[in-house]
Amino acid sequence: MNTISTTSATKLSNVLRKTNGISEHDVDLESNSTIWTENGTQTKFGKKTKPGTVIPRGLKQIVPTNKPKKRKVKLMNWKKYHRLNVIYAFIDELERDYPAICTVSVIGQSVEGRDIKMLKISNSDARNSAIWLDASIHSREWISTAVVTYIADYIARNFHSLPTSITNKDWHIVPILNPDGYEYTHTHDRMWRKNRAKYDGERVGVDLNRNFSCGWGNNGDEGSSEEPSSVFYRGPMPFSEPEAIAVRDTILGSTVIFKAFLSFHSYYELIIFPWGYKREPCPDYLKLLEGGAVMARAIFESSGVTYKVGSTKDMTYYACGTSTDWSYAIAKIPYSYMIELRSKKYRFKLPKDQIMETCKEILSAVKSLMEFIDRN
Numbered sequence: 001m002n003t004i005s006t007t008s009a010t011k012l013s014n015v016l017r018k019t020n021g022i023s024e025h026d027v028d029l030e031s032n033s034t035i036w037t038e039n040g041t042q043t044k045f046g047k048k049t050k051p052g053t054v055i056p057r058g059l060k061q062i063v064p065t066n067k068p069k070k071r072k073v074k075l076m077n078w079k080k081y082h083r084l085n086v087i088y089a090f091i092d093e094l095e096r097d098y099p100a101i102c103t104v105s106v107i108g109q110s111v112e113g114r115d116i117k118m119l120k121i122s123n124s125d126a127r128n129s130a131i132w133l134d135a136s137i138h139s140r141e142w143i144s145t146a147v148v149t150y151i152a153d154y155i156a157r158n159f160h161s162l163p164t165s166i167t168n169k170d171w172h173i174v175p176i177l178n179p180d181g182y183e184y185t186h187t188h189d190r191m192w193r194k195n196r197a198k199y200d201g202e203r204v205g206v207d208l209n210r211n212f213s214c215g216w217g218n219n220g221d222e223g224s225s226e227e228p229s230s231v232f233y234r235g236p237m238p239f240s241e242p243e244a245i246a247v248r249d250t251i252l253g254s255t256v257i258f259k260a261f262l263s264f265h266s267y268y269e270l271i272i273f274p275w276g277y278k279r280e281p282c283p284d285y286l287k288l289l290e291g292g293a294v295m296a297r298a299i300f301e302s303s304g305v306t307y308k309v310g311s312t313k314d315m316t317y318y319a320c321g322t323s324t325d326w327s328y329a330i331a332k333i334p335y336s337y338m339i340e341l342r343s344k345k346y347r348f349k350l351p352k353d354q355i356m357e358t359c360k361e362i363l364s365a366v367k368s369l370m371e372f373i374d375r376n
Contacts (some may be wrong), residue, residue, distance in 0.1 A: 088287025139181025150359035215277025223318030276312030276319035
């Protein structure tokens, strides 16, 4: 094909803009390469055209291709904390962009009727094991949701270039386990911890991380509370809350064996594991300690921040009815951890400028744990 002169190219681009509504930045006549139309459909010069399209004299016709539509607006980033609708739109977008590996499902509904959404990332290999990640079981711990969405984004967008220790696993990611409480912290009370359950006619809420069956109600008021007004209120019975039921039923209903359960919290900068409801070490104490140390080392090498490692009771206090004790003892998930993120200085209100660094250090920890699990 002969090269089009600069004057002819200018005239031709003007004709294209008038006839097809294409902007001047979309036309590359010198290279005769692909262009981007107004509706986002990528096109190239070829032999066919849509009926009724006016084709300038001397120009070959335009043929649509099947390339995905470009999205002009990206709401999700890790420069600030986001509301529930943005988080859910983000995981829905990952499913649209990577349908071969990403699936979004609703695993339950909150007490106020909000969906509890889970993103699954998997290559559908029957030999895979499963990994669980959840965040914002305590609604005021916003950094936890930022971290798990960052991990989800990283895995989905880089899946085919990641090591086998990542791709040989089915990732089950729940970015907001307590959607009612999470929204409430944005609209009414930033420090709200529990769900929004109503008991005795009042919205008192239940501490979802005291509502699991393992060790539920042990030690009286040390480790949980029977008082609805307490921030540690455990609910009237184990699994009284639909949010806890969603975790239980999803994991126990899985046909794939879970190897790791990671529940993200803030703000103690700790990696803790069972038991929380009693003093004795769990049967796999040394293995869990080693896995926790692997994560802590990766965090320190990433950012210089030191995370301490140990059992829940040893590192904090009695915590009875926790998801990690349940996942280890009842669901039989060998690597069950609660990861307390930054920061002891800022407590629950971690500044926005620390979100990205926190995400990166925890991604390093999770990647290192996956390698450790495969080695063992």
